[in-house]
Amino acid sequence: MSVVELTRDLVSIPSFEDETAAGDFIAEWLRRETDADVTRDEVGNVIARKGDSTADSLALVGHHDVVEPASSQVAGEEYVAEERDGRLYGRGTADMKGAVAAAMLAFRDSDPAGELVFASFVGEEVGGVGARHAIDEGFAPEYAVVGEGSTGYSSPGVTDVAVAHKGRRGSTITAHGEAAHASEADAGENAIYRATEAVSLVRNLEPPAVEVTGETLEGSVVVTEIDGGTAMNVVPDRCEITVDERTVPGKRAPLDRVEDLEGVEWTVDQDLPPMRCDDEDFAAAVLEAADGAQSATPELVTKPHATDAGWLAAAGTECVVCGPAEPGEAHTDTESVSINVLERCRESYRSIAETWPR
Structure with missing residues (x-):
């Protein structure tokens, strides 16, 4: 055959x-x-x-x-x-x-x-x-x-x-806030604003890189989705961001730093080595x-x-x-x-x- x-x-x-x-x-x-x-x-x-x-x-x-x-x-x-x-x-x-x-x-x-x-x-x-x-x-x-x-x-x-x-590590960053009517925005805590702080942190992370066979194998960290808010006149109490990270042998981007931000948590959804x-x-x-x-x-x-x-x-x-x-x-x-x-x-x-x- x-x-x-x-x-x-x-x-x-x-x-x-x-x-x-x-x-x-x-x-x-x-x-x-x-x-x-x-x-x-x-x-x-x-x-x-x-x-x-x-x-x-x-x-x-x-x-x-x-x-x-x-x-x-x-x-x-x-x-x-x-x-x-x-x-x-x-x-x-x-x-x-x-x-x-x-x-x-x-x-x-x-x-x-x-x-x-x-x-x-x-x-x-x-x-x-x-x-x-x-x-x-x-x-x-x-x-x-x-x-x-x-x-x-x-x-x-x-x-x-x-x-x-x-490799590939897919994760979710969730920002929590407190809902309020948009006419009284100061009465709540805007989860989207907290999420934007997390986005800024991710954008400033140095992608991991390693030398292999004389060339640089460089990873990446990219925000790929965002979902938050329920209505035009409501201060959102939740906002989710997904992150696609391409990992390299022996190194990871320090995405856990987003958890130092108030009201923000980070969850790993997939981790392909x-x-x-x-x-x-x-x-x-x-x-x-x-x-x-x-x-x-x-x-x-x-x-x-x-x-x-x-x-x-x-x-x-x-x-x-x-x-x-x-x-x-x-x-x-x-x-x-x-x-x-x-x-x-x-x-x-x-x-x-x-x-x-x-």
């Missing part, structure tokens, strides 16, 4: 909101095509192991959930998967069933240097539900290659190796594998988006990101992936599985 055929099969299976059928397919394929120990946990993650269980483990990691498809990406009970102009189009081709297919084939075909693990998680698109569950249940490979997009970062068409990525690989030898080995699978010269790069690599890194796994998706492809109505790059990733994954750990 070719990587195109396997990707098409995976893409055609609906896996927005319910990933059960896609997980069934992956697990059944692995049991049929390999002699690996294949398990399916209670949330739907598929994990397979082969090789020397006493050696350090290398995991090829992906996810089989997708975001909601556009109507043009659905035909009856299946999702559309179309091949044209050297690319495969459809929801999930880039993010990230193409990489899952490449990893499945590499897992089957490789003679691993140590213990080789394949893992496809659920719920990556909704905060890493599957990865977090697996980690809580003891999933702890020493090393992982996460197949999220790393193609086209150093230059168009080149599949690079990302050794760091940003950043990732950085601290094992230079592992990063170099994956780069060597990627280099051997393509005519261009890949580089070690950083990635702006949070992935399941962040959860794994936070739990102690040395991670890199290497995959076929290009910037701007994921989550679009015309999502697609290069067939040549799928083949390249399949070979890269097989190569690193057979040479790492050293």
